Amino acid sequence: MILIGERINAGFSDVKQALQEKDREEIENLAERQADSGADYLDINMGAVSKDPDDMIWLIEIVQDTVDTPISIDSQNPDIVEPALEACNGDPLINSTTAQDEKLEKLIPLAVDHDASIIGITSGEEGAPQDVNGRLEYAAKIFTSANEYGLEVDNLFIDPVAMPLKFMQEQASNLLEAINQLSNISDPPPHISLGISNMSSDASEKSLINRTFLVMAMAVGLDAAICNVFDEKLINSVATAEMILNEEIYNDSFIETYRMG
Amino acid sequence: MQIPDVSSTWENEINSVTIGATEEEGGTRSRTVTIGGETTMPYLHFEGTMPNHPVLAFEIWDVLPEDWPQITKEPFGDVMGNPVEWAQKCEEDFEPDLLSLRLMGCDPYGEDRSPEEAAKTVERVLEATTLPLIIWGSGDDEKDNEVFTLVSPAAEGENCLLGTITEDNYRTLAALGKADDHKVIAESPVDINIAKQVNTLALDVGYDLENIVIFPDSPALGYGIEYVYSIMERTRLAGLKGDRLMAQPMLANIGGEVWKTKEAKINAEERPNWGDNRKRGPLWEATTAFTYLQAGADLVIMRHPKALNEVGRKIERLMDSGGK
Numbered sequence: 133m134i135l136i137g138e139r140i141n142a143g144f145s146d147v148k149q150a151l152q153e154k155d156r157e158e159i160e161n162l163a164e165r166q167a168d169s170g171a172d173y174l175d176i177n178m179g180a181v182s183k184d185p186d187d188m189i190w191l192i193e194i195v196q197d198t199v200d201t202p203i204s205i206d207s208q209n210p211d212i213v214e215p216a217l218e219a220c221n222g223d224p225l226i227n228s229t230t231a232q233d234e235k236l237e238k239l240i241p242l243a244v245d246h247d248a249s250i251i252g253i254t255s256g257e258e259g260a261p262q263d264v265n266g267r268l269e270y271a272a273k274i275f276t277s278a279n280e281y282g283l284e285v286d287n288l289f290i291d292p293v294a295m296p297l298k299f300m301q302e303q304a305s306n307l308l309e310a311i312n313q314l315s316n317i318s319d320p321p322p323h324i325s326l327g328i329s330n331m332s333s334d335a336s337e338k339s340l341i342n343r344t345f346l347v348m349a350m351a352v353g354l355d356a357a358i359c360n361v362f363d364e365k366l367i368n369s370v371a372t373a374e375m376i377l378n379e380e381i382y383n384d385s386f387i388e389t390y391r392m393g
Numbered sequence: 394m395q396i397p398d399v400s401s402t403w404e405n406e407i408n409s410v411t412i413g414a415t416e417e418e419g420g421t422r423s424r425t426v427t428i429g430g431e432t433t434m435p436y437l438h439f440e441g442t443m444p445n446h447p448v449l450a451f452e453i454w455d456v457l458p459e460d461w462p463q464i465t466k467e468p469f470g471d472v473m474g475n476p477v478e479w480a481q482k483c484e485e486d487f488e489p490d491l492l493s494l495r496l497m498g499c500d501p502y503g504e505d506r507s508p509e510e511a512a513k514t515v516e517r518v519l520e521a522t523t524l525p526l527i528i529w530g531s532g533d534d535e536k537d538n539e540v541f542t543l544v545s546p547a548a549e550g551e552n553c554l555l556g557t558i559t560e561d562n563y564r565t566l567a568a569l570g571k572a573d574d575h576k577v578i579a580e581s582p583v584d585i586n587i588a589k590q591v592n593t594l595a596l597d598v599g600y601d602l603e604n605i606v607i608f609p610d611s612p613a614l615g616y617g618i619e620y621v622y623s624i625m626e627r628t629r630l631a632g633l634k635g636d637r638l639m640a641q642p643m644l645a646n647i648g649g650e651v652w653k654t655k656e657a658k659i660n661a662e663e664r665p666n667w668g669d670n671r672k673r674g675p676l677w678e679a680t681t682a683f684t685y686l687q688a689g690a691d692l693v694i695m696r697h698p699k700a701l702n703e704v705g706r707k708i709e710r711l712m713d714s715g716g717k
Contacts, residue, residue, distance in 0.1 A: 381631050381639060383589035385597075389638060392596060 133370050134356035136204050136225070137171030138329060140191065142179035151181050151191070159191060160198045167199040169361040170391060173225050174199070176216075177206035185215040192219045204358075210238040217246040226250040227358070228291060231270035232257060236277040249287040251325055252278070254310075260293045262303055267292045267310040268317075275317060288322040289356055290314055296333035297341055304331070304345065308352055315353030325356035328366075343369040350377065367391075400440045403633035407431045408603050409445065410576055410642050412491060413525025414552040422551065423523035426490050428606070428691035429642030434629060435689050436711045447686055447708050448490035449701050450527055450694045451483040452648045455506070455514045456498035461696070462658040464674050465648075468698045476514055477521045484522050487698045491554075493527040493646075494518055499540045500531035508540045512547035519551060527554040527578075527694070538565040545569035554578060557608060558595060560587050567600040578644060580608045583617070585624045592638045606692065607641045613650040613657070614681040625688035645685035648696035651678045675699035683707055 139162050142148045150158035166174055176191045192203055204225040205216045213226055228251035229239040236252075243250040252274030254260065254267040261267055271290045278288045292310040295303040307326075315321050331345045332338035343366040346357060350373045359366060371390035374380045383389055409430035414420025426448050433441025457474035458466075468487075472478035480492050494515065498506040515528060528544060530537030541555060542565065556578030558566045563579075570577040579595060581588035588607055596602055609624050625643055632640035651657050657677040660670045667673060678700035682693045686708065695701045 381589050381627070381636065382586045383593055383638075384586070385590060385593045388597070389589065389593045392593070392638075 133350065133374060134172045134323065134325070135170055135361055135367075135370070136173040136175050136227070136325070136356065136358040137166035137169070137201075137361045138175050138177075138327070138358050139166055139360065139362065140174060140195065141177040141206070142181040143177065148179065148181050151178065151187060154190070156194050159194045163195040163198045163201070166361050167201045170367055170393065171201055171361045173204040174201050175204040175206050175227060175358055177227075178212075183209070183212070185212045188212050188216045189219045192216060196221055208235060208239070210242065213239060214242055217242060217248060220246075220248075224248045225289070228253050229274070230255045231273045236274065240278055240281045240283055243287065244281050244283050247287075249289060249323075250278075250283070251289040251291050253291045254293055260295075262295070262300070262306060264306050264310045264313065267306075268313055271310075271314055271317065275322065278322075285318060285320060285322050289325040290317075290322050291325045291327070294326045294328060294330040294345075296335070297331050297345075298333065298335040308348060311349055311354050312352040321353070323356045324354050325358065326354060328357045328359040339363050339365055342366055346370065347373045350374075400437075401434075403432055403441060405432075405633055405635045405640065407629070407632050407640050407642060408605075410554075410604065410606055412527070412552060412554045412576055414550060418552070419550040420552055421519065421523075422525050424525075425552070426525050431629075431689075432633070434626075434633070435687055436714065438714070443712065445691070446712055447691050447693065449682075449705055449708075450491040450493040450692060451487060451489040451698075451701065452493045452495060452646075452694050452696050453479045453483060453518075454495050454497045455511070456504055458497070462652055462674065464658075464671055465652055465696050477517050480518045480522045484524050487701060489524070489695075489701060491525045491527055491692070492518070492522060493529065493694045495529040495531070496540060496544070497531050499533075499536055501533050501536050503531070505536075508543040511540045512543040515544050516547050519548060525553070526551060527556065529556045529578075534559075534562040538562065541566055541569050545573045545575060548575065549573040552576065554606060556580065558591060558600075560591050560594065563591060563594050564598055567595050567598050570604065571600055576604045576606060578608045579605050579641070580610070583610050583612070583620050583624065585609070585627055588624070588628060589636075589638050592641065596638070602637060602641065605641045606644045607639075608644045608646065611645040611647045611650055611681075611685060613647065613654045614677060614684060615656060616650065616654060618681065618684055622684060622688040625685070625690065629689040642691035643689055644692045644694070645682070645690040646694040647678065647681050647685065648694060651681050652696060675703070679703040679707075686711070 142151050202222045203220050204227045206227045229235045230253050254270035314324050328342050332341040347369050375382050407429045411425050411427045413422040413425040427445050430444040455476045472482050496511045498504045499511050554576045557580035559580050579591040612618050628639050657674040675697045682704040
């Protein structure tokens with residue numbers, strides 16, 4: 133399971149303040165703790181606080197000075213993504229493009245040129261479809277575009293869009309079915325990713341909803357998640373699910389083993 | 394009809410483990426032996442590489458092994474019972490890649506030799522030989538911990554392979570191996586889950602996974618070998634897929650298991666239709682070794698020179714075949 137740590141996001145007040153006040157320590161701390169918790173990528177999102185590429189680079193450089201974990205550049209703006217890619221060591225992840233032509237045309241070639249991976253969200257001109265077929269149509273469009281630009285399938289993540297359970301309850305089962313069908317879109321399939329925390333937005337028992345859904349989605353093919361890696365029960369559930377799916381060999385200390393990476 | 398290409402490629406490689414240290418490296422061995430490093434399942438040279446030949450070791454004991462069948466004693470004449478001369482004879486006459494010394498004399502239910510005696514034996518064997526050395530205890534956890542407490546520092550600098558750590562007894566030997574720069578054998582009783590657990594425990598007490606050789610036990614041909622074959626196969630697949638707790642080279646220690654089977658030791662007078670046991674016994678040992686090599690063994694510890702010779706030639710053929 134590829135875990136993308138969501139916590140360096142200016143939607144959170146501590147990150148917003150750190151970005152506004154240029155407080156390195158807060159960012160270093162979040163980077164280190166997420167890496168220690170098993171994050172495979174660290175997502176960096178400036179939210180509404182800044183549209184300045186220099187601020188994105190400032191965040192990226194702090195994270196890279198602190199840990200080796202690859203960066204997930206959380207922006208759909210090519211004017212931010214391109215300089216951010218230049219600033220990244222290793223192979224970053226672009227989070228994200230939609231299925232809109234003007235985004236695909238700019239962002240996928242950027243990924244190819246920088247050996248980066250990219251998340252394609254199944255959302256287009258008319259927003260994010262709620263049914264299974266609408267999600268698959270956008271996924272097919274993203275997949276085809278990635279293929280045309282020569283992106284390796286292993287560098288493509290499709291995100292079929294998690295919607296809040298509290299407000300759109302019927303969406304959860306549609307989403308599971310979409311993941312199931314996406315896992316057969318090609319052989320090998322692209323990665324399938326979700327922003328898991330959207331599922332529990334404004335709900336009670338957020339952690340329980342997130343981990344229950346994540347495990348159910350893993351069973352039908354989800355192999356990446358943008359999530360709160362500080363949620364210990366969530367990570368333990370991932371470790372357990374990987375064993376149940378026979379992706380990891382069981383041993384009695386499997387939780388500890390999973391955390392050893 | 395076009396035959397589809399079903400070859401696989403793996404992103405990860407098995408750890409390479411070097412045993413022995415030359416003078417420049419702080420030891421006294423004439424050469425070192427490196428095992429592991431594969432990027433393919435065994436001998437599929439068209440899928441990946443096997444940079445190191447699988448290697449063979451001779452088993453010697455610090456005491457006379459009373460219960461070994463006569464035909465395993467004959468090649469060594471009267472040097473058995475003297476580990477120094479036995480080791481020298483193995484090295485000079487039969488040319489294995491390594492020597493494997495079992496300190497059976499320390500068995501509390503046998504001669505119950507002291508840790509001091511064991512350390513002296515190890516020092517003398519090291520002085521008299523030049524090949525890299527594997528050292529086993531007698532198999533009694535408590536006594537082995539006392540024995541290795543003196544044996545490990547006595548062999549400091551020689552980069553030996555010490556065995557074994559198990560799920561129930563790993564702290565002492567892992568600490569000694571780390572302190573004195575030895576490699577260790579992680580033993581698990583025909584159980585892949587325990588194999589992974591032992592490595593987790595070793596890592597947990599600070600022992601480096603890069604210095605471990607996995608030993609999943611080695612039943613003889615006809616006595617459950619297929620269970621271990623599939624465990625070794627799964628272990629290697631997991632290692633190649635990126636499970637770093639399963640990416641260790643593997644060892645088969647077959648002599649003791651082979652030479653207690655009736656197929657290997659019953660003589661031709663007792664079973665005339667089974668043929669000459671002087672041929673049959675070594676053949677049973679060699680066939681057992683072949684099987685473990687195909688399962689992924691990187692190091693096989695053997696007893697009979699004829700079997701060792703045959704298996705050595707087989708390894709050459711498998712390595713030179715280019716996968717054909």
